[in-house]
Amino acid sequence: MKLLWSTLKELATKHQTLTKASKEVTERCKELHELIILQEHKINSQINDRVHQTSSTINDIINEIETINNVFKSSKNKINDGMEMDNIVQSITSSTTIDQFIDQSFTSTSPNNDQSIEINDTELLTLVQQSTKHMITSQYNVHIPVCQLDIDLDMYDSIKNQLKSCIEFIEETPDHYSRLIILAEDSISFYSPLSKTWSVINHQHIPWSILTTAVCANDLIFLFDGYDRPSIHTWFNLKRGEWERIIEKTSDYIKSSSSFDGGEMVYMLIDCVDDDNDQEQVSKVYRFNINEQKYDDLGNLPIYLARPQLYFQDNELICVDGITPEGQQSKSISVFNLTTKLLVRQVSLPWSVTSCCHDGNDLLYMLSEEGQFISVSMTTWKTTELAPLPFNEDVARNELCRGPQRGSLYYLQLNDDHNYRYSIRLNEWTKLDINDPVTRPNGNFVLLVSEEYSGFHFG
Structure with missing residues (x-):
């Protein structure tokens, strides 16, 4: 009974020690995970603000192109039908001219696609004057800085290696006393x-x-x-x-x-x-x-x-x-x-x-x-x-x-x-x-x- 009791005491102590060690590893890894998530949000929040700014401006300009295009040819903006911004950007970057972009992005609503809307000289002058004024006061002239991301790959690799080695499992042996x-x-x-x-x-x-x-x-x-x-x-x-x-x-x-x-x-x-x-x-x-x-x-x-x-x-x-x-x-x-x-x-x-x-x-x-x-x-x-x-x-x-x-x-x-x-x-x-x-x-x-x-x- 004494031998069983001493063994039981030893096992209970080891169980407590191992459970405590497991919780400590979880807590340490949780801290590291939360820190990485916070760092990700900190950097991405700045990038996402500029992404939102560019997306909003792209949509405003496309709407204005539609307004001008409708003066000459009645059309429907396909972009407003729920096209993803990535697809819109792809369409812009793949088009070499404004006419090519309009053909890809707008659908004519006229019974005859080749029929143009007639406009007199006074209406044309008014349109030109409004466009010139809008060009001068347009918010599209606001400069959106290009965001460059500098990643120190050497430090990144070093951090990865340190993460792998900062917690070590040491098997208890007669030759290791940890004291x-x-x-x-x-x-x-x-x-x-x-x-x-x-x-x-x-x-x-x-x-x-x-x-x-x-x-x-x-x-x-x-x-x-x-x-x-x-x-x-x-x-x-x-x-x-x-x-x-x-x-x-x-x-x-x-x-x-x-x-x-x-x-x-x-x-x-x-x-x-x-x-x-x-x-x-x-x-x-x-x-x-x-x-x-x-x-x-x-x-x-x-x-x-x-x-x-x-x-x-x-x-x-x-x-x-x-x-x-x-x-x-x-x-x-x-x-x-x-x-x-x-x-x-x-x-x-x-x-x-x-x-x-x-x-x-x-x-x-x-x-x-x-x-x-x-x-x-x-x-x-x-x-x-x-x-x-x-x-x-x-x-x-x-x-x-x-x-x-x-x-x-x-x-x-x-x-x-x-x-x-x-x-x-x-x-x-x-x-x-x-x-x-x-x-x-x-x-x-x-x-x-x-x-x-x-x-x-x-x-």
């Missing part, structure tokens, strides 16, 4: 941006003061530590919701950074002194195999880890804000080839990076201490200025993270109430009402997402 992970000293918190709900797991105390780097990889959160050579401090299993290993004793604090390659490897940089030259700061590169729980020493890189963040892509390590012997500053992105161990590219940044994250595709997003915000393409290395954070004081480190849903970044300070969602497409920040159930000192947490293939330095 942010907040690691703190006394708890692990999960926040779902979609449902705006929290779940909290209390766990054994972790000595964060000496913790050097954390990375989320294949449903596991690894916390690394070590001196000169890294060792696993502990890890948390997201599927089981529990810590699988905790080591109380740790070595001295060192600076390090890590990045998950999306497969089974975690790459790490550990700051140390060169064995051959005690005066030179270098970083040792290690590769950790998650499945085999083994480290490989890949050699040294000529870089000093000030407060960097690390990313792996195409056999290259991309280090943000690491000091190199060539640059002697941290305002740069350094790219190292893992095979040659050589610096293959260095891109200058306008300021030191306080917080950074990867969009999961090509772009790095970076915040300065004052809230300035840029993106850098790892393909073209083009830098783009973006909308700054809505506040510009005390931007905390490592509190920017790619969201679990597509096209969103999150910046969280939690207890300081500086919590925002950034829309990549709209280039704008939206303030969030987080209501974090855990009280924690500002900065004493790390923000991760289960899909994020990158590590974060903190401590």
Whole structure:
């Protein structure tokens, strides 16, 4: 009975969630449909006003032609018999002369079609005078502007593509959690941006003061530590919701950074002194195999880890804000080839990076201490200025993270109430009402997402 009840509760919850999702899709599509209809009416109302104006004037002129024509030959206007305006226009455009148009548009009412109505000179003079006066004062001389319609086909196609992709159905799988992970000293918190709900797991105390780097990889959160050579401090299993290993004793604090390659490897940089030259700061590169729980020493890189963040892509390590012997500053992105161990590219940044994250595709997003915000393409290395954070004081480190849903970044300070969602497409920040159930000192947490293939330095 307990099993049946728990299953029933789970199914009822899913039913509510799916029903709510269906209603939301309907409402969003209804809004878009109404917006398109309004836009259609807005543009067509202007066009239809001119169509009505031209139709009315065409009818007036045809009636006047009939009046003049009846002076000489009694006739009946076939147009008044209910001919559609499109047919009338077709008749006008297909006729090359006024006589051809009259023959097509009027039917003679005289017993003898060739018999003309006789008119004397006085009547003819009066008719000419009236026609001349009417020509001068006629409303037909009023200019009706030609309406040109300019359709931006590129934007039109872009909107169609955006409409197709703005709502995405995501199948729930064990590998997709749709939640942010907040690691703190006394708890692990999960926040779902979609449902705006929290779940909290209390766990054994972790000595964060000496913790050097954390990375989320294949449903596991690894916390690394070590001196000169890294060792696993502990890890948390997201599927089981529990810590699988905790080591109380740790070595001295060192600076390090890590990045998950999306497969089974975690790459790490550990700051140390060169064995051959005690005066030179270098970083040792290690590769950790998650499945085999083994480290490989890949050699040294000529870089000093000030407060960097690390990313792996195409056999290259991309280090943000690491000091190199060539640059002697941290305002740069350094790219190292893992095979040659050589610096293959260095891109200058306008300021030191306080917080950074990867969009999961090509772009790095970076915040300065004052809230300035840029993106850098790892393909073209083009830098783009973006909308700054809505506040510009005390931007905390490592509190920017790619969201679990597509096209969103999150910046969280939690207890300081500086919590925002950034829309990549709209280039704008939206303030969030987080209501974090855990009280924690500002900065004493790390923000991760289960899909994020990158590590974060903190401590």
